[in-house]
Amino acid sequence: MLALLLAGNGVDVSIYDSSEASLGKAAENAEKSGLAARVHVCKDYDALCQSLGGPKVFIFSLPNGRPGDAVVQQLQPYLTRGDIVIDGSNENYQVTQSRQAMLRPRGVAYIGMGISGGFIGARHGPSLMPGGDKWALEQVLPLLTKIAAKDDYGRPCVTKIGSGGSGHFVKMVHNGIEHGIMAAICEAWELMDKCLHMDGEEIGSVFDSWCAEGELKGNFLVSISGPICRTKNQSNSGFLLHNIRDAVVQDANDSEGTGVWANLEAVAAHIPAPSLSAAHYLRIASADVLQRCSINASLGSVSPGQIALAPGERSELLEDLREAVYVAVLACFVQGLNLLERVNRREGWSIHVEQVIRIWRAGCIIKSDYIADLFDRSYARDAGLHLLCREDIVGEIKKCWPSLKTVVLKGLEADAHLPCLTATLEYLKYVGSTDLPTNFMEAQLDSFGAHGFDLKSEPVRHLSKGMSITRPLTIVKLISSFRKTPQRLVRYRRSFRSQAWKYKW
Template identity: 30%
Template sequence: MQKAQFGMIGLGTMGRNLVLNMADHGIAISGYDRSTDQQKRLLEEGKGKPVQAAATMQAFVESLETPRRIMMLVPAGKIVDAVIDEIKPFLQAGDILIDGGNSHFTDTDARIARLQDTGIHFTGMGVSGGEDGARLGPSMMPGGNKNGYAELKNILEKIAAQTEDGPCVTFVGNGSAGHYTKMVHNGIEYAIMQLISEIYGILRNVGGCSNDELHAIFSNWNQGALQSFLVEITAKVFLQPDDVDASKRLVDVILDRAAQKGTGMWTSESALELHIPTPAIDEAVAARDLSAYKKERELIDAFTAAPAVKNTVDKEQLIAALHDALYFGMAISYIQGLHLLQAASETYKYEINIAEVVRIWKGGCIIRSVMLNDIRKAYVNDAALKNLLLDKTFYNLLVQKRAGLVTVLKTAMDNNLGTPVLSSSLNYFDMFSTGRSSSNLIQAQRDFFGAHTYERIDKEGNFHTNWE
């Protein structure tokens, strides 16, 4: 059998669909999984395609042409290290080993260092798009070193999602840049999902919208400035019938307790370490944590009678305000994530091109949206842009949407509805837009009780006062 051009370890949903994607593009590929059932399933689904499956790790490596291009799609953590230990004796200098899972970027740094003396190129690559993306074209964020990427470029560009600006893959940056970028992507994803949830809560509880109306609203929004994957699938969610009782909609019988795998939390942790404010992402993580307290929430909810619905604007005005509020919040989510990515690039010497990252997020990935077109323009015009709010055109666009957000927040507060990400988005925008804040008082307090010193507006240096 001919030598395969690419190898895949882990033939679950994502791995198998990426294999079939490659095969559809004429790429000869070999797969390996400890499960013989997964091996058989690959061969069945790949019948008639240039696909083969190996029974052992050694046979798998020997089935590949050199330099070997091997991707692991296995659960993050110890399993990745176990696979590296198993395959390492069969590899040689110049081979490329890719971790395509959601590994923490510090683990990727450690693995790069561990393999450095072997000459094996280790690539941490974020992959976004889910099952459909893997099969039809994902967004991919590889990092590591340019020599390793050069051996992958032609294959990855063929299988990536395609937009008018090119394939949704690029060499993101040095070291763990790929996994760091995917982590930030996921943090933004957390924030936007929570935003949509907050908007949904107001439409349902204050606007009294039925599922059919909710479907129509989100479908309409997806035709304009809010066009995005998450808005698109949200519209579809409201039409899905319950598998158990077809007279009900599935969304109404799903428990309001949101799960998470930790990537949003990782984003918040890194942002705190780098002193980059990402409150929209932080609040989205906290909201999922709070949702887990289902029993406690129900007990507290029973303390008082449900308040009467209050709404000072008519339904169409409310929907228009919610549109602008969602746009504003989505923009802030991107702004905070990209600010963090820029800071991390400088701190960790990733050399990330933010405009290129935004470009590859335009197709295939979960946070793709039409808004990214305007965001990319800002970074193309100024590659050193620290924060998107410094782009006056984009800033003025949010100024126009602010009134709608304020209306929505007032409505939510009048109706006792929590809107943590919408609220934090407005606070972030207003604080970042204020040249003279009230933080001088904090410095006075710190110097008062701890002699921590303060700076002055009229002199250089640090000062201390003996407070009375």
């Protein structure tokens, strides 16, 4: 599909694949599209590289890990200074950076480029997220601009993301957000299907209305949900959704690593991302069907029941559901972007997050017009603040919070599956709370591990454990002999274990 997109934009493309069947299919598609003159099928690497001028630009998309390593290794004899290798796979950013370090001494650039849009985007224009050496990005940007999707303002959905593995990191965050949105929507579908007993046509119409106007306007994943709900079996005896197995196979065969990495990176960066994590755990649980069957036989299961509503209440609940899904989607964006901003600062990639939002306006799976406009205003007005301290975003969350709570309460009463919506509600409860129950946890940690703890009366400091430098008045006499010692050299922590003030150098 990408070869056809390039050829359709006036670019001559030489293609090679280890599968003859894949090459044959590509040639056939090029012929049908009237692009055969620009798509040149090559039988091996020798033919591929001889067909190219210089400097050469290679683009490949493969399963992450070893397949990419093998291709880079096989290409090395043909690479010369100035060549550029573009990895369009869903690759781990650290693997990308190791390959960049390996090729850089030879004057060869390795660009990790996230590509979003699926096979349709690959054919008609994807959102592109390239990251790597600046000189290489500047070389290929005109080419990528030709094939990138165009947003409603005619702008190409591609930008120089940043240095290192930033392109693949941004795509990883994109996919983490994507998984969260998909979970919120599928939970909404179950509520309508199993708890409100709506048929596929009715549910499809609800999703269509959500996409047409309001906060979920122009959301790609919502837009495809209506047609999915209305699709009938071939026998026309019912809706196809009820015959699809409830297993996300990508996570069963390890072909999709980005969801796993997004959650691991969030934990490592100390960014709470429960909406993304809950969505991923749902996918993981769904994948192992045999295990679920075994547990069902021993533990049993709870099936969603009907939500009893008085006449006229269904429309109110559906509006609450729309707002609940919206605030969950918004929370997924907030959690993903918080992760992106934190790691961007740590790695020094120089990513401009507002540009990332812009290139997600078309061609990508998490396209959401209303939310993109919201973040545009947010970055223009309150850049530098935490996303949940920005006026526009906070206003949206406050507006929809009651609806999210209503939906979660009614869904839990009906035993519906609501991992993402519930996790989002809890996230909003604790992320801004200044009175969490974790003071008890802190006391437990000190009780068995002598970790120490701070008192509420002490100033709040951005310090790690054991680095509090507050000196309580009650121990001034005890340390009077240390008055000439710089205060920063001493740490004081109250401890349950000793039941007294302790100090150490």
